[in-house]
Structure formats: C-alpha cells, structure tokens
Amino acid sequence: MTEIRVRFPPSPTGYLHIGGARTALYNWLFARRNGGKLVLRIEDTDEERSTEASAKGILEGLEWMGLDWDEGPYYQSAFADDHRAAAKRLLDEGHAYRCYCTKEELAERREAAIARKQDFIGYDGRCRDLTAQEQAAFEAEGRPSVIRFRAPQGEGSVTFDDLVFGRNEVSFREIDDFVIVRSTGVPLYVLSNAADDHRDRITHVLRGADHLINTPKQVLLYQALGWPVPVFAHMPLTLDPQKAKISKRKHGEVVSVGFYRDAGFLPWAFCNFMCLLGWSTGEDREIYLHPEELIEVFDPSGITRRNSVFNYTPGDPKFITDPKALHVNAEHLRQLPVAELSAHVQRQLEKEGLWRPEWAEGGEAREWFLTTLELIRVRYHLLTDFTTRGRAFFTDDFEVEPKAAKNLSKDPLLAELLPALADRLQALDPFDLATTEEALRALCAERGVKDGLLINAARAATSGQAVGPGIFELFVALGRDRTAARLRRAHPSAA
RNA sequence: GGCCCCAUCGUUCAGUGGUUAGGACACCGGCCUUUCACGCCGGCGACACGGGUUCAAAUCCCGUUGGGGUCACCA
Numbered sequence: 001m002t003e004i005r006v007r008f009p010p011s012p013t014g015y016l017h018i019g020g021a022r023t024a025l026y027n028w029l030f031a032r033r034n035g036g037k038l039v040l041r042i043e044d045t046d047e048e049r050s051t052e053a054s055a056k057g058i059l060e061g062l063e064w065m066g067l068d069w070d071e072g073p074y075y076q077s078a079f080a081d082d083h084r085a086a087a088k089r090l091l092d093e094g095h096a097y098r099c100y101c102t103k104e105e106l107a108e109r110r111e112a113a114i115a116r117k118q119d120f121i122g123y124d125g126r127c128r129d130l131t132a133q134e135q136a137a138f139e140a141e142g143r144p145s146v147i148r149f150r151a152p153q154g155e156g157s158v159t160f161d162d163l164v165f166g167r168n169e170v171s172f173r174e175i176d177d178f179v180i181v182r183s184t185g186v187p188l189y190v191l192s193n194a195a196d197d198h199r200d201r202i203t204h205v206l207r208g209a210d211h212l213i214n215t216p217k218q219v220l221l222y223q224a225l226g227w228p229v230p231v232f233a234h235m236p237l238t239l240d241p242q243k244a245k246i247s248k249r250k251h252g253e254v255v256s257v258g259f260y261r262d263a264g265f266l267p268w269a270f271c272n273f274m275c276l277l278g279w280s281t282g283e284d285r286e287i288y289l290h291p292e293e294l295i296e297v298f299d300p301s302g303i304t305r306r307n308s309v310f311n312y313t314p315g316d317p318k319f320i321t322d323p324k325a326l327h328v329n330a331e332h333l334r335q336l337p338v339a340e341l342s343a344h345v346q347r348q349l350e351k352e353g354l355w356r357p358e359w360a361e362g363g364e365a366r367e368w369f370l371t372t373l374e375l376i377r378v379r380y381h382l383l384t385d386f387t388t389r390g391r392a393f394f395t396d397d398f399e400v401e402p403k404a405a406k407n408l409s410k411d412p413l414l415a416e417l418l419p420a421l422a423d424r425l426q427a428l429d430p431f432d433l434a435t436t437e438e439a440l441r442a443l444c445a446e447r448g449v450k451d452g453l454l455i456n457a458a459r460a461a462t463s464g465q466a467v468g469p470g471i472f473e474l475f476v477a478l479g480r481d482r483t484a485a486r487l488r489r490a491h492p493s494a495a
Numbered sequence: 496g497g498c499c500c501c502a503u504c505g506u507u508c509a510g511u512g513g514u515u516a517g518g519a520c521a522c523c524g525g526c527c528u529u530u531c532a533c534g535c536c537g538g539c540g541a542c543a544c545g546g547g548u549u550c551a552a553a554u555c556c557c558g559u560u561g562g563g564g565u566c567a568c569c570a
Contacts, residue, residue: 011570046569103568110567119497121566146568165500174498174566182568189570213499213565236501236563243562276519280508284518304501304508307563311506311520324507324520334533379532407530452529459530467531 004036006204007197008062008069009076011043012054014248015256016061018310019208019238022274026235027206028067029275029298032291039200040072045080045192061257066267066291076196083187086195086225087147087180095224096180098145099127100138122176123148144183151175151220158216163233164303165209170216178217194218198227206300209234209307233300236278236307246310254312254321263320264382266344269332273325278308287331330381338370338377345373345386352387354394372477375469392463393477396486404460408490413449414457421458422487431480433472440471461490 008024010016016024031038040062044050059073090096106123113121128150130138138145157171180191187195197205212234222229240246246255253259260270272288281297288294311322319326333341342360349355359369376390392398400408408414424439425431440458444451455471462483463474475483 009570013570043570049569099568106568114496117496121497144568168499170499176566179568184568186568188568193570208564209500210564211570234500239563241506245563277507282509284509286508286519306501308508309506319521322506322520327520376532450529456530465531469531470528471530 002203004031004034004204005039005200005202006031006036006206007039007041007200007202009041009043009193009196010058011046011049012051012058013046013049014054015258016058017246017248017255018257018274019246019255020058021061021065021257021270022238022277023206023208023235024062024067025065025271025274026279026298026300026303028069029295030204030206030300031070032295033298036203037070038068039074039202040069041074041076041196041200042072043076043189043193045076045186045189047186057258064257064261064267065271067271071200074196074200076192079192079196079199080186082199083192083195084181084185086191087187090149090180090221090224091147093224094150096147096149097128097130097177098135099123099148099177099179100130100135100143100145101126102143120173120176123178125177128177146179146183147181148177149180149217149221149224151177151217158219160215160219160229160232162212162215163204163206163231163300164236164305165212165234168212168215175216175220180221190214190217191221194221194225194227197230198222198225202230204231204233206233206235209236233303235300235303236305238277238310239307241309241311241313243307243309251312251314254314255310260321260325264348264384265325265329266332266336266383269329270325272332273322273328276324276328277310278306279303287328287335289332289335326381333380333383334378338373341377342370342373344383348383348386349394352391354387354391356394368477375473375477379468389465389468392465396482398464400460400464400490401466403466404464407456407460407466410457411449411453413447414453417443417447417449417454418457418461418487418490421454422484425475425480425487426484428480431476433476436472436475457490458487462486 006027008027010020010024028038030036040059042055042058044055055073055075062069087096091098101123109124110121113124127148152172152175154172157169158175159167159169161167178190179188181187215232215234219229238246240251244250248255257270261267268289268291271291272286272294275288275294275298276286279302281299281302311324313319346355346360356365358365360366372393373386376386376393380386380389387394421440421443424443425436428435428439440454441451444454456466459468459471459474460466462478468474469477478486
C-alpha cells in the first residue's frame with residue numbers, strides 16, 4: 001500500500017482565514033488518520049499579491065491551531081523549473097501550443113461572444129493550428145505568446161471520482177484551450193499546482209469546492225503528462241448568513257484565525273468547531289476534547305455536499321462570533337482536565353501580567369490555583385474571561401463594575417455592615433464554607449437585614465462583580481485576610 | 496447567460512420508501528440557587544414549490560424557484 005500524502009497549499013496573500021483553516025484541518029486529520037504525510041506548500045507564484053509577512057502569518061496560524069506538517073514549507077516559486085519543464089514537454093509532445101492573441105484581443109472577442117449571447121465564451125482556438133510560417137511571422141513581429149493546452153475536442157468527456165461529490169463527468173466541449181504559461185514565461189496555477197502535487201507524490205487532494213471546476217482540466221494535464229491522477233475530495237464553502245463567500249474585506253477580523261486566538265479560544269476547541277461545520281460522523285457527538293479523538297473518527301466521506309453558513313452577526317454584543325463556536329469553547333473550558341486547562345489560563349494570566357510562578361510549582365499555591373479554576377471555569381466562555389470577570393481572584397488590583405457598585409450603595413446600612421462582617425470573618429477559625437456562612441447569616445439576623453443584601457454587597461466588594469460563584473465559596477477561595485481587607489476597603493470612610 | 500453543485504427548525508448535523516421527522520446551538524418557560532453559570536425538566540421551531548412513481552415519499556424521477564461555484568496571461 002502506498003503511503004497517503006496530502007498537502008495544504010495556501011497562497012500568501014492575506015492572513016489565514018477560517019476557510020483555509022478548515023481545509024488545513026481536514027488535510028491534517030486525514031493524514032493523521034491514515035498514518036500519512038502532510039506537505040505544506042506556499043503557493044507564491046502570484047508575484048503581485050504574495051508577501052512574506054502573509055506566509056509567516058499563515059504558518060503562525062497553523063502552529064496555533066496545533067496542526068503540524070511533515071514536509072515543507074516549500075515555496076512554489078522555487079520549483080519554477082519543474083513547471084516550465086512540464087510545459088515544455090507538453091509543447092514538444094503536441095499537447096500544447098503557443099498562442100499569440102493579446103489580452104486585448106481576447107477581451108474583445110469574449111465581449112463580442114457575450115454580446116451575441118453565445119453560451120461558450122472560452123478561447124476560440126484561433127492559434128490552435130497555426131502553420132510554421134504564421135508562427136514565424138508572429139515571432140518575427142516580436143509578439144509575446146502564452147502557452148495553451150490543446151484540450152481534446154469532439155464527443156468525449158473527462159471523468160473523475162470525488163470523495164465528496166461522487167462521479168464527475170465533464171464534456172470536452174466545456175473545456176477550452178486554457179492557458180498554462182503566461183507570456184512572461186511563468187506557469188499558471190492549473191499547471192504548477194498539478195506539477196507540484198506530482199513531484200510531492202500527493203495521493204489525495206482535499207480542497208475547496210471552488211476548485212471543482214478546474215479539476216477536469218488538471219485531470220487532462222495529468223493524463224497528457226502520463227502522471228497518476230490523485231484522488232480528489234472537494235469540500236463545500238463556508239458562507240456568511242447572507243450566503244456570501246467569507247472574505248477579509250467584507251467581514252474583517254472575525255474570519256481570521258488570529259481573531260480566535262486573541263479572543264481567548266482554546267486552539268483545539270476552535271478546531272473542534274471548525275471541523276463540525278460541514279462534517280459529521282452521523283452520530284450525535286460534538287465535543288472532541290483532544291485531537292486524537294477526532295483523528296480516530298475522521299473520514300472525508302462525512303463531509304456534507306452543501307455549503308454551510310458561519311452564523312455570525314456583526315455588532316452582536318453577546319456573541320462575538322458564531323454562538324456554537326462559543327459554546328464548543330465553553331464546553332472545552334469546563335470539560336478539560338483542570339491541570340490541562342491551567343496551562344492555557346497561565347498564558348492568559350501572563351499576557352495580562354497577573355501570573356505568579358508559585359501557581360505552577362505544586363504545593364498549596366498550585367492546589368489553590370486549580371481549585372479556583374474549577375470554581376470559576378464553569379461559567380466562562382473564553383480564556384479572556386479569567387482575566388476580566390475573574391481578575392479579582394488573581395490580583396487585588398481590580399475595578400468594581402457598575403452593576404456591582406449598585407449593590408454596594410443599595411442601603412446606607414452597608415457602610416457599617418461590611419466592616420462588621422470583615423471583623424467577624426477575620427476572627428473565624430477555621431475559615432470555611434460552614435463557618436463563614438454561619439457568621440454572615442448571624443450578623444444579618446442580628447441587624448434585621450435580608451441575607452441577600454449583604455451577600456450581594458459582599459460579592460461586589462470582594463470580586464468586583466455582580467455575579468459569580470457562591471459567596472461562601474468566594475470567601476474561601478480568597479482566604480480570610482484578603483476577604484476581610486476587601487470588605488473594609490469597600491467603605492473605607494466608615495471603617 | 497452556459498456548465499456544474501446544493502436545498503430538513505434561525506444556525507448546524509442526523510434521518511437514503513413506512514419515524515409522533517431526531518440531536519446540538521440560539522431563543523422562551525420551570526426547577527435548583529437570596530447572584531450568575533452549570534445541571535435537570537419542558538416549550539417554540541423545518542422536509543422550498545409543483546408534478547409524477549409507489550399501497551406508502553423528507554427520502555426515487557421530472558420540472559420550477561432559490562442559493563452557491565465557475566466561465567482570467569488570480570490561486
């Protein structure tokens with residue numbers, strides 16, 4: 001059995017967007033599932049638009065997602081000789097010919113064809129059978145030329161089997177003599193991509209369905225060059241709610257992988273969500289906490305044939321991206337073994353300058369850290385929540401949010417209740433769930449106030465938040481001294 | 496316009512001749528909780544339309560409509 005080899009060939013003309021990320025993910029999953037190899041190839045032959053910065057960004061995006069590759073990155077531009085050699089062979093063997101039509105002439109004829117409401121608007125074959133004399137005359141004139149593939153004519157058709165779309169049959173009359181080498185001598189995608197896939201011994205091509213149409217052309221190329229034809233699997237596109245192709249120009253940051261990194265997604269949760277968009281095993285399972293779990297079940301035949309919609313509403317204050325993506329991330333946040341999660345939270349704390357090394361070192365501090373994560377992670381959706389809503393757990397330097405502040409000024413009595421509570425809690429030994437609860441409730445009973453009043457005020461004072469974990473769990477997580485200090489700090493004038 | 500693809504709740508994924516058309520997210524109720532979340536219980540909500548075929552159609556066929564792809568010296 002020959003080794004399965006797949007590739008991910010992004011063109012470095014922008015950041016890694018979610019469509020590309022999904023393609024990369026599927027290729028990676030397929031390679032890993034089959035013990036095959038993933039080749040990374042940067043297709044930088046579009047000199048106008050390719051940039052080194054973009055290539056770097058794409059690599060970083062893949063690394064963040066945790067997708068590694070076995071070969072490359074190769075840069076397509078380094079293999080121009082291969083592409084030209086293929087073109088020369090095609091020319092020499094009569095599978096291709098030089099065309100001297102200029103861009104302007106072509107455009108003119110195309111427009112004329114459209115004006116005549118002609119169905120076929122491809123190349124008309126004008127230079128297909130130039131005599132040696134005609135060709136010499138054009139050359140003498142100094143006319144530039146492109147190289148065109150001599151597509152078969154007549155009644156036949158090209159056939160290939162697609163792992164997702166099944167059998168495809170395209171009539172010869174749908175395929176014109178397409179250009180394979182520009183007048184500058186630089187080969188085009190359709191040729192260079194096939195030549196690279198052949199050189200890299202690619203066995204399976206998993207790519208976007210936007211390539212479905214030029215697949216028959218590439219099959220023709222493979223056949224003319226005597227190369228084995230790889231297996232194709234085309235995956236439908238991801239659209240926005242208006243059914244428009246997603247693009248940076250139209251959608252901005254939300255469609256870039258970097259957005260998810262910065263927003264506080266766990267890399268694999270992001271992959272989990274992306275994988276689910278347009279694919280399934282046929283079973284109900286949706287959460288795959290680790291790559292191995294998805295590798296085990298991944299099969300390209302589970303890719304749906306229909307385009308899927310990335311359900312994103314611009315400007316939605318509650319959902320910064322597809323709600324399902326947020327949900328998947330939240331599930332990972334609370335289902336992951338806490339020790340595993342802690343590494344991600346550590347990075348988030350480091351980013352905000354709140355990290356303390358003892359939290360990783362074991363012992364009491366480590367234990368406190370993990371227990372605290374257990375306490376708060378259940379209500380978070382993003383890693384950033386640990387340093388925003390959860391900030392007070394990790395530093396004394398936090399703000400009291402407006403909603404919480406209201407709970408502090410609800411009753412003038414609070415000005416003395418809070419310090420009084422601080423005193424009582426300070427005197428507690430042990431300081432645990434039961435003793436703190438007893439102390440608080442006793443105080444409220446003595447002063448004749450509702451427990452809720454003090455509870456909510458205490459939560460605001462100690463965590464800066466109007467909502468959060470149970471108040472006594474919060475006290476215990478913060479510890480006796482920090483709790484007391486914060487309760488006093490809330491109303492310093494009365495203290 | 497030609498060619499190709501697609502069509503099940505708002506989104507997503509099931510369901511390949513006989514199902515009360517299922518799950519997840521979102522949304523709405525309730526329980527739990529003197530907060531929020533989790534959890535649990537319940538609700539809303541879909542087979543685009545029209546013809547066939549069949550005892551029987553979301554499932555098969557044809558057409559219509561709608562959406563997408565593509566028709567470059569981009570990739």
